[in-house]
Amino acid sequence: MTTFALNLPKLTLSGVGAVAESVAVLDTKGVQKPLIVTDKNLIELGVLTSLYEALDAKGFEYVTFDQVTPNPTAALVREGVSFYQENGCDGFIAVGGGSPIDCAKAIRIMVSNEGDICDYAGVGLVKNDGEFFIAINTTAGTAAEMTSNSVITDEENQVKMVLVDPKQIPDVSVNDPSLMVGLPASVTAATGMDALTHAIESIVTPGAHRLTLPTALEAVRLISKWLPIAVKDGQNIEARANLADAQFLAGMSFNSAGLGAVHALAHQPGATHNLAHGVCNAILLPIVSEFNAQQVPAPFRLVAEAMGGDTHNLNDEQAAELAVSLIKRLSKEVKIPSGFAELGIEESDISNWVQKALNDVCMGGNPRAMDAAQVRELYLASL
Ligand SMILES: [Fe+2]
Numbered sequence: 352m353t354t355f356a357l358n359l360p361k362l363t364l365s366g367v368g369a370v371a372e373s374v375a376v377l378d379t380k381g382v383q384k385p386l387i388v389t390d391k392n393l394i395e396l397g398v399l400t401s402l403y404e405a406l407d408a409k410g411f412e413y414v415t416f417d418q419v420t421p422n423p424t425a426a427l428v429r430e431g432v433s434f435y436q437e438n439g440c441d442g443f444i445a446v447g448g449g450s451p452i453d454c455a456k457a458i459r460i461m462v463s464n465e466g467d468i469c470d471y472a473g474v475g476l477v478k479n480d481g482e483f484f485i486a487i488n489t490t491a492g493t494a495a496e497m498t499s500n501s502v503i504t505d506e507e508n509q510v511k512m513v514l515v516d517p518k519q520i521p522d523v524s525v526n527d528p529s530l531m532v533g534l535p536a537s538v539t540a541a542t543g544m545d546a547l548t549h550a551i552e553s554i555v556t557p558g559a560h561r562l563t564l565p566t567a568l569e570a571v572r573l574i575s576k577w578l579p580i581a582v583k584d585g586q587n588i589e590a591r592a593n594l595a596d597a598q599f600l601a602g603m604s605f606n607s608a609g610l611g612a613v614h615a616l617a618h619q620p621g622a623t624h625n626l627a628h629g630v631c632n633a634i635l636l637p638i639v640s641e642f643n644a645q646q647v648p649a650p651f652r653l654v655a656e657a658m659g660g661d662t663h664n665l666n667d668e669q670a671a672e673l674a675v676s677l678i679k680r681l682s683k684e685v686k687i688p689s690g691f692a693e694l695g696i697e698e699s700d701i702s703n704w705v706q707k708a709l710n711d712v713c714m715g716g717n718p719r720a721m722d723a724a725q726v727r728e729l730y731l732a733s734l
Contacts, residue, residue, distance in 0.1 A: 355560050357607045358517045360486075360497050360524040365596055367588070369527040373444075373485050374405035376523055380483050382442035386435045387415040388455035389446040398489055398530050399446055414438045416458075419447065422625055423454040424506045428468045431458035442483040445521070448542060449493030449628065452486045453501035456519045459484055469505055472512035474712065477519065486521035489530045490542040491581075491594035493628070494549060494602025496524040504622055509703075511618040513712040520606075526599055528591035536582045539594075540685035541629030543578040546570065546598035547681070548613050548632040553605035555643055555650040556716040560608060564653075567604035571657035573597035575681060582685045609716035613639045616729060618711055619704035626694055633687040637678045638732045639717075642725070644671035647718040651675075692734045701730040 364372045377385065385406075393399060394417055406413055416434050418427060435458060445455035457468050459481035464471070471477060486496035495501070499517045504510070534542075550570035553563055574597045581590035616639065617631035644651045651671035655662050658677040662670040688694055705726045708714065714721075721729075 355562060357562050358499055358520055360521050362523045365526045367527060367529045369525045370401045370487060371405040373523050373525045374409055377485060378409050382483050384412045384440050385442040385444045386440040387413055387444045387446060389417055389451045390419040391417045393447055396533055402446060419451040419454045421450050422504050422621060423450050424504045425468050427454060428457040428503060432461045435462055444485045446487045448490035449495040452495035456501040457503050468503060471514050474515045477516040480518055484521045485523040487525040491531060492542050492546055492598035494598050496521060497599060497602045498606040509623055510707055511622040526595040528588055528595050531591045532586050534585060539585060540582050540687055541627045543574055543594060544633035544687060545629035546601045547574045548636050549605040550601040551654055552611040552613055553608040554653055555718050556609050556611050557718055558609040558716050563604040563608040566600040568653060568657045570597045570601035571654060575658045579684050610713040611717035612714055615711035615714035616708045619707050620691060620696060630687060633682050634690060634733050637675045638729055641675050642729060643719045690734050701727060704730060
């Protein structure tokens with residue numbers, strides 16, 4: 352029997368008021384001048400107001416690196432490291448969805464370790480611990496505020512690097528649903544489907560464990576129930592709070608159980624065409640699930656049941672078919688594009704992705720092995 356490792360942040364704060372709570376924690380840690388890593392858009396929308404007020408009330412000095420763009424690049428990380436050092440910072444507060452938090456994780460690695468960020472693509476390559484780090488999540492979500500992963504685009508090689516190391520896990524993870532009420536419906540839908548993909552991939556992977564399955568299944572239940580509600584009414588704080596916790600629960604699962612081919616395939620159009628990560632996952636999820644269920648149908652029964660499906664009189668194959676149809680129905684209900692063609696992708700784009708998908712760090716977690724021809728078929732089916 353092998354040992355199972357469940358990695359979690361030291362502290363998790365969930366609920367309205369969690370941002371101010373996290374600043375109170377910062378005050379006890381001896382941090383003098385944190386770097387806030389975020390994007391301009393969030394500042395303009397006022398999402399950082401409660402953080403700035405809490406920091407000012409405690410008399411903190413701080414600087415803001417607001418240059419983060421979707422799918423952050425290695426060049427941006429290098430820029431962030433210089434900014435941190437020039438300003439004499441001694442800790443991190445990331446505010447955002449996956450992009451600002453991943454960017455902060457990568458900057459933090461490079462502040463405490465040698466070489467270049469591209470040297471750290473892979474699993475377990477970070478030598479030194481980072482400085483004190485609070486991650487405030489504004490979407491629901493990547494669960495970047497609590498995972499050991501970051502995804503940085505290597506723009507020279509047009510590939511998304513996945514950096515996996517428990518040293519990237521923030522010290523404090525924050526989910527304050529009051530920061531999420533302004534998210535547009537399309538972002539709510541995309542990030543919610545990303546979280547659903549995390550949950551489902553971590554249920555069907557051979558890496559699943561009894562320490563991860565219950566949280567993943569609860570995430571599937573909560574997302575199935577609350578995502579359509581939050582997409583229709585972004586101001587519904589109950590829906591936002593449920594989705595924030597759901598994506599965290601999915602993170603608890605996939606951070607230790609791993610992901611699979613949906614993510615391995617989704618990273619490629621994300622890297623070459625800068626498409627939203629959650630949309631790429633949502634398009635590929637039913638297609639890859641159908642492929643996986645042909646060989647490993649049993650775990651998809653659990654997915655179907657968690658999504659509210661009645662599997663009583665169904666065998667595993669039929670239950671898996673039901674799971675795929677429920678995923679498609681949810682995706683349609685929250686207005687995810689039906690395929691990549693709608694997003695301007697053409698058949699000629701696919702060749703460039705196949706080998707990169709096979710090499711992606713997430714591919715190893717898929718329950719069914721696939722070769723290049725099968726990856727190509729799955730991409731073609733997703734157009
Ligand atoms: Fe994801």
